Amino acid sequence: MSIKDRQRSLWSALGAAAAVAISACGGGSSTTNSSGPAKTVTIGASVEATGGAAAIGTQWRDGVKLAVDRVNKDGGFTVNGQKYMLAADIQDSAADPQQAITIAQGFVQKSYPVVLGPGVSTVFTATFQSLKGSDVVVMSPAATVGQFLTTPDGKYLFHTHIADDGTTGRVYKMTKSIVAKYSPKSAAILLPQDPIGELYGAAYKQALQASGVTVAYDQRFPSAQRDFSSYLAAIKSANPDVIFLPYLDTWAVPFLTQAIQAGYTAPVFVGSPGTSSSTINGKTDQIKRFVWSVTTRAVDSTTDPQVQDFRAHYKAMFGNDPAPSAFWALSYYDEVLMLPKVFAAAGSVTDHKSITAAYEKVTQWNGKTLDLHFDSGRTAVYTPQLAFLENGIITYQDAK
Amino acid sequence: MNTNLLVAALVNGLMLAAVYALVALGLTVVFGLLDIVNFAHGQMILIGAYLVVSLVAHSLNFWAALVVAVVVVALVGALLERVVFRPVESVPINGLLVSIGLIAIGQNVIRAVWGPNQQIVPPPVSVVWHVGGATVPMSRVVIVAGSVLVLGALSLFLYRTRAGKALRATAQNRDAAELVGIPVARVNNLAFAAGAGLAALAGGFLAMQFPVEPLLADSPLVMGFIVLILGGAGSPLGAVLGAMVIGLTESLCTALLSSEAAQIVPFVILALILFVRPEGIVRIGSDRWV
Numbered sequence: 301m302s303i304k305d306r307q308r309s310l311w312s313a314l315g316a317a318a319a320v321a322i323s324a325c326g327g328g329s330s331t332t333n334s335s336g337p338a339k340t341v342t343i344g345a346s347v348e349a350t351g352g353a354a355a356i357g358t359q360w361r362d363g364v365k366l367a368v369d370r371v372n373k374d375g376g377f378t379v380n381g382q383k384y385m386l387a388a389d390i391q392d393s394a395a396d397p398q399q400a401i402t403i404a405q406g407f408v409q410k411s412y413p414v415v416l417g418p419g420v421s422t423v424f425t426a427t428f429q430s431l432k433g434s435d436v437v438v439m440s441p442a443a444t445v446g447q448f449l450t451t452p453d454g455k456y457l458f459h460t461h462i463a464d465d466g467t468t469g470r471v472y473k474m475t476k477s478i479v480a481k482y483s484p485k486s487a488a489i490l491l492p493q494d495p496i497g498e499l500y501g502a503a504y505k506q507a508l509q510a511s512g513v514t515v516a517y518d519q520r521f522p523s524a525q526r527d528f529s530s531y532l533a534a535i536k537s538a539n540p541d542v543i544f545l546p547y548l549d550t551w552a553v554p555f556l557t558q559a560i561q562a563g564y565t566a567p568v569f570v571g572s573p574g575t576s577s578s579t580i581n582g583k584t585d586q587i588k589r590f591v592w593s594v595t596t597r598a599v600d601s602t603t604d605p606q607v608q609d610f611r612a613h614y615k616a617m618f619g620n621d622p623a624p625s626a627f628w629a630l631s632y633y634d635e636v637l638m639l640p641k642v643f644a645a646a647g648s649v650t651d652h653k654s655i656t657a658a659y660e661k662v663t664q665w666n667g668k669t670l671d672l673h674f675d676s677g678r679t680a681v682y683t684p685q686l687a688f689l690e691n692g693i694i695t696y697q698d699a700k
Numbered sequence: 701m702n703t704n705l706l707v708a709a710l711v712n713g714l715m716l717a718a719v720y721a722l723v724a725l726g727l728t729v730v731f732g733l734l735d736i737v738n739f740a741h742g743q744m745i746l747i748g749a750y751l752v753v754s755l756v757a758h759s760l761n762f763w764a765a766l767v768v769a770v771v772v773v774a775l776v777g778a779l780l781e782r783v784v785f786r787p788v789e790s791v792p793i794n795g796l797l798v799s800i801g802l803i804a805i806g807q808n809v810i811r812a813v814w815g816p817n818q819q820i821v822p823p824p825v826s827v828v829w830h831v832g833g834a835t836v837p838m839s840r841v842v843i844v845a846g847s848v849l850v851l852g853a854l855s856l857f858l859y860r861t862r863a864g865k866a867l868r869a870t871a872q873n874r875d876a877a878e879l880v881g882i883p884v885a886r887v888n889n890l891a892f893a894a895g896a897g898l899a900a901l902a903g904g905f906l907a908m909q910f911p912v913e914p915l916l917a918d919s920p921l922v923m924g925f926i927v928l929i930l931g932g933a934g935s936p937l938g939a940v941l942g943a944m945v946i947g948l949t950e951s952l953c954t955a956l957l958s959s960e961a962a963q964i965v966p967f968v969i970l971a972l973i974l975f976v977r978p979e980g981i982v983r984i985g986s987d988r989w990v
Contacts, residue, residue, distance in 0.1 A: 350808075352915055354816030493959070519959045524919035526910045527716060529840075530954035530962075533708035537955075553818060554910045561828060561837040582820070 338376055338383040341649045343368075343639070344407035345388050345632070346417040346427070351395030352523075353420045355549070356574075356628045360419055360441075363629030364388050366610075366617055367636030370667050377640030379649055386639060393418055397426035408434045413650050414639070416632050418442065421495050428457070435652045437659070441595075441631040443496045449677055456656050459679045460631055461595060464496075465503050467510075470573055470684045473699045474593045475507035477686055482568050482589075484541035488517035490531055490555070491546050491572065500572050504544050516540045521551075528555045529562070536564050543567050547574030549625075560586045577624040580689055590689040596630035597670055597685055598696055610669045634665070634672050641665045709955035710948065711831060715840040717940075717947025718847040722905065723924030724931065724939035725850060726898030729891055732871055732934035736785060736795035741899050742921035743806025748773050748900025749907040749916060750810060753819045762824035766904040770897045777896020781889050789888075810914055818911035843905045847940075850901065854936055867891055871934070923950075923966075930970050932980025941981050945969060 345364045348357030368388045371377065376385040389412065393400035400423045407415045414437045418424045424442035431438070432453045441461040448454040463469040478484075489504050491497035497520050505515055516538040519531065532555070535543060545552045552575050559565060560583060571579050571592035577600065580590045599607045599614070599622040610633065614622045622629070641662045646654035656678070663673045670682040684699045723745065730738050748769045755765035784802070788794035827838040858864035870877040870887045878884050906916055927946055931938030946966050953962035973981060 350811055350816070354811070354914070355818075358816065521959045522919070522963060524915065524922070526916060526919065527712075527719075529712040529715070530709060530951045531959070533705055533712060534955045536708075537702050537705045549818060550911075550913060550915070553820075557911075561839075562835040563828060564835075 336382070338385050340387050341384050341639075341643070342387045342389055342410070342412055343636070344403075344410070344412040344415040345390045346393050346400055346403045346407070346415070347390060348395040348418065348420050348423065349392040351393075353395045355625065356419065357392070357395070359626055359628035360417065360631055361390055361392075362618070362626070363631060363633040364390060364416060364636060366613060366629065367633045367667075369617060370613055370637060371640060374640075374666050377643060379643045380647060384643070384649060386636075388636075393423060395420050395423055397423050400424075400427045401430045403427075404431055408436055411650070413437060413652065413655060414439065416440070416635070419631065425495075428453075437652050437655050439632065439635050443499055446679070449679065454678075456652050457678060458635070458656075458659060458674060460635055461680055462682055462684060463679050464573065465499055467506070469503060470593060470699070471500055471503035472507045473684060474570075474573070474686055475504055476511065477697070477699045478542065478568070478570060478591055479508070479511040479513060481688075482542065484513055484568065486514040486516040486538070486540045487542040487544065488535045488538055488540035488567075489515060489519070489544045490517070490528075490535065491520055491544070492523045492525075492551065493520040494523060496547060496574075500544075500547065513542075521546075525551065526554050528558050531555075532558055532562050532564060536562070541567055542570060544570045545572060545575065547572035549575060549579050552579045556580065556583055556587060576627060577687065577689070577694060584689060584692045587689075588691060592687050593699065594627055594685040594687055594696070596627045596682075598624070598687060599626050599630065600624040601696060604696065606669055606671070609667055613667070630669060634668060634670050637667045637669075638662050638665045705955055706952075707831065708835070709952045711836055712955070713948035713951030714944070715836075715844060715947075716951055717943040718840075718844040719902065719905065719920055720923045720927050720947055721847045721940045721943035722843075722850065722898060722902040723920045724927035724943055725847075725854065725936055726895045726902065727924055727928045728931075728934060728936055728939045729854075729898065730895035731928065732891075735792045736789075736799065737925075738895070739796065739799040740780075740802035740806055741799075741895070741924070742917040743803055743810070744773055744777065744896050744899035745903040745906065745917040745921065746810055746912075746914065747776070747806070748903030749912045750814050750819070750903075751900070752904045752907045753814070753821050753912050756821050757819075762821065762908070766901070769904055770900045773900035773903075774893040774897035777899075778889050778893040780896070781892035785892065786885070786888070807914065814912075816914060818913045820911050821907045823908055839908050843909065846901070846905060850898065851936060851940055858936075863887075863890065926966065926970055930973060930980055932982035935980065935982040938980050938982030945973075945981070 347361040348354060349361050368386050371386045376383055391403045393403055400418045404427045416439050418427050419441050421442040421444040424440050425444050428448055437456045439458040439460050443464055445457065445459040446463060448457055449459060464471050487508050489501055491501050508515055517535050517540060545555055552571055565586050568589045568591060569587060573593040573595045575592045580587060597607055599610055601607060611622060642655060642658040643649045645658035645662055648654050660674050672680055672682045675681050686697050686699045688695050688697065727741055730736055751769035751772060752765045755768055756762055784798055785795050788798055823839045825838040825842060829836040858868055866882045866887050869882055870884050874884055910916060923946055927939055927942040930945060931942030949966050949969055950962045953965050
């Protein structure tokens with residue numbers, strides 16, 4: 301072999317060695333130090349992206365997308381040496397119970413380990429009852445989840461919002477904070493005729509009566525109602541110091557608009573859990589005192605350290621800062637971000653019992669936004685937040 | 701009894717009645733002539749409202765936006781009559797079914813174009829009057845005045861114009877109208893366009909008062925149908941009288957009794973009136989347009 305041939309051989313060998321070294325160090329799911337290429341775990345998400353709850357459902361959808369993207373950008377996760385990436389099969393039920401049932405049954409047939417939603421109470425109730433006997437982990441923020449948690453069929457069910465009812469629930473704490481701040485003598489309650497309206501109404505009354513505040517007016521209206529002028533006339537006649545408003549902007553915004561038109565702005569207006577700062581947009585000159593409970597956490601705050609990571613990720617994905625109403629995205633966000641740790645703790649991506657047990661144990665995960673954990677009853681626990689608007693300035697306060 | 705509360709309830713009731721009357725008048729024009737119960741009327745109300753929102757957002761004056769919305773939706777109505785309803789007019793039930801299909805199309809178009817969130821139009825008038833303890837926003841007075849004007853204009857059109865007489869003649873007896881040379885197809889088209897235009901007008905007035913969102917027209921549409929039946933299907937005057945009965949009842953019950961009563965009592969009144977006068981408040985004889 302000539303010298304030149306030997307040199308060529310040497311360079312070829314060095315080149316081959318370099319290629320092997322580079323490929324051993326480089327990224328790509330097929331060459332990591334796990335056994336084989338990365339697999340995909342798919343979770344199901346039934347969201348109400350169209351229909352009557354679309355304003356909330358689109359936020360739920362975006363929260364799931366954001367969280368899945370975040371998990372995969374962090375490199376996925378490893379369970380028992382096998383690397384996984386996460387995917388979400390997001391389906392729109394249009395807030396139609398029949399459609400939601402079909403979607404849920406499809407998820408079960410595809411053996412998804414975790415299913416998110418439906419989130420609307422009436423849709424959830426119909427869907428969950430059709431899933432009886434199916435061993436799937438279900439997570440939902442619906443207010444009616446609570447009634448299923450203690451049933452045999454609910455042993456893999458999680459409520460992703462803090463409990464609204466009871467003396468340790470959000471509504472009770474929120475009401476107590478408001479009474480402590482404003483010392484009202486009487487209150488008015490106006491809520492829709494639906495399960496959440498009844499739940500909130502009962503909790504408000506309980507807290508108010510425990511604080512010695514008279515409930516001067518308490519009515520429920522049909523959900524298609526938009527003209528509240530007659531209700532306002534009756535409320536004004538009752539002369540309350542505080543008025544508890546319905547829980548969606550769909551109702552709260554026209555109510556406040558008509559209250560302003562009627563020149564009735566003296567009381568403290570309280571938006572039930574579900575309203576946001578957008579409820580009061582354009583009205584801060586006329587409505588001097590407005591309080592609302594942030595269902596999850598105010599993601600439009602630029603000063604709250606808990607939400608800055610979420611805000612940055614949201615902007616990177618969607619191109620704009622989250623709107624005030626994007627707090628709904630947190631209904632599923634942390635629950636999806638928890639999955640890498642949950643699956644790892646469970647030692648499985650399929651076994652429902654161990655996944656359920658792991659969800660109750662995991663308390664730290666990448667990108668954590670809410671100070672969330674699940675209690676032994678599989679209900680979310682995090683600190684509820686109140687927002688106070690007074691003379692045009694919004695301040696946030698944790699409700700204790 | 702709290703007099704201020706009673707006055708407020710009466711004033712609010714009149715304003716409710718005005719909205720219901722506008723919705724019912726549009727339904728009456730279409731039903732009275734074409735025998736079509738147009739469930740897609742709600743989508744036309746919504747499209748009218750959303751068009752006003754979009755035009756005002758592009759710096760057009762509210763009233764100009766309202767006129768444009770009425771004209772556009774009237775043209776859409778004329779097109780729908782020609783392309784969708786006329787082919788099935790021989791079997792009225794088919795028109796009803798087609799209108800249900802149009803609901804689904806309308807809902808999806810509205811969502812695709814305008815999205816699910818509320819959109820607000822700054823009210824063109826913001827003066828507020830105080831009437832005996834009741835607060836009356838000028839915008840609502842405008843709605844009442846608008847409804848009265850529309851009724852007057854509709855009556856003038858029906859009884860003082862050739863086109864109106866042709867419309868009434870066609871409603872009475874289509875075959876006879878054709879025999880005397882009335883262009884029935886064109887008259888039908890005009891009626892549908894007029895009904896759609898009235899729907900857009902109702903939508904524009906709703907946009908003046910409430911945030912515009914996909915479910916805005918649901919309640920007024922249901923009440924519009926009740927008013928249509930109560931007033932005497934096919935009678936514009938009946939629609940207005942029926943609207944007053946329903947609007948005042950609903951408002952008085954809400955303010956003085958309860959929300960539940962406000963939902964039940966109008967239906968009880970409907971049942972009672974129909975029991976006594978099955979044809980509705982305004983008796984419709986051979987002349988449908990009273």
